[in-house]
Amino acid sequence: MHRDQSPLSARSAPGPVPPLHLELDQMQDEFTRVPVRAKFRFDPGMPAVITFELLAARGPSLIWHLGRGLLHRGLTAMSGAGDVRMWPTLPGERSSSWLMLASHEVEALFELPTESLATWLDATYRVVPSDAEMADLNWDGFLTSLLDGGRPPSA
Structure with missing residues (x-):
């Protein structure tokens, strides 16, 4: 899942898990790294989805x-397909994972520290366990939007 907003909606409330700010490295080529700031946000009203924001210096x-499960699995094994993929780096000095984001026009590869992300993701799972992720989704509204030709349900 990427930038498009899903017609699945749930009750949304401010999350008790604060956003996570991380310093990532964007790989320009195999030797060139560009530091990038990123913010991860969790909304307990849509617990299966993590909002990942690349913070631009200008603009x-x-x-x-991103799927929360995809991020969680990507800390230890290959996860995802298509637009979003994540996997751990080779064992070395620092614990990190690769995050590949792709669109029709471009691909971007980021190296991110796994320890901070793992701790933050664990906190989100304490708020909403994985087996409860879909409990509060508005399935009736979602199905109505599909049957009505893709128009989002009215509130």
Whole structure:
């Protein structure tokens, strides 16, 4: 899942898990790294989705919506397919993972520290366990939007 907003909606409330700010490295090529600031946000009303924002020094930020399970699995094994993929780096001095974001026009590869991300993700799972992620989704509204030709349900 990426920048497009899903017609699945749930009750949304401010999350008790504060946003996570991380310093990432964007790989320009195999030898060139560019530092990038990123923010991860969790909304307990949509617990299966993590908002990932690349904070630009100038200009607008870039926002992607990533599966929480994809991020969690990507800390230890290959995860995802298509637009978003994540996997751990080779064992070495620092614990990190690769995050690949792709669109029709471009691909971007980021190295991110796994320890901070793992701790933060664990906090989100304490708020909403994985087996409860879909409990509060508005399935009736989602199905109505599909049957009505893709128009989002009215509130």
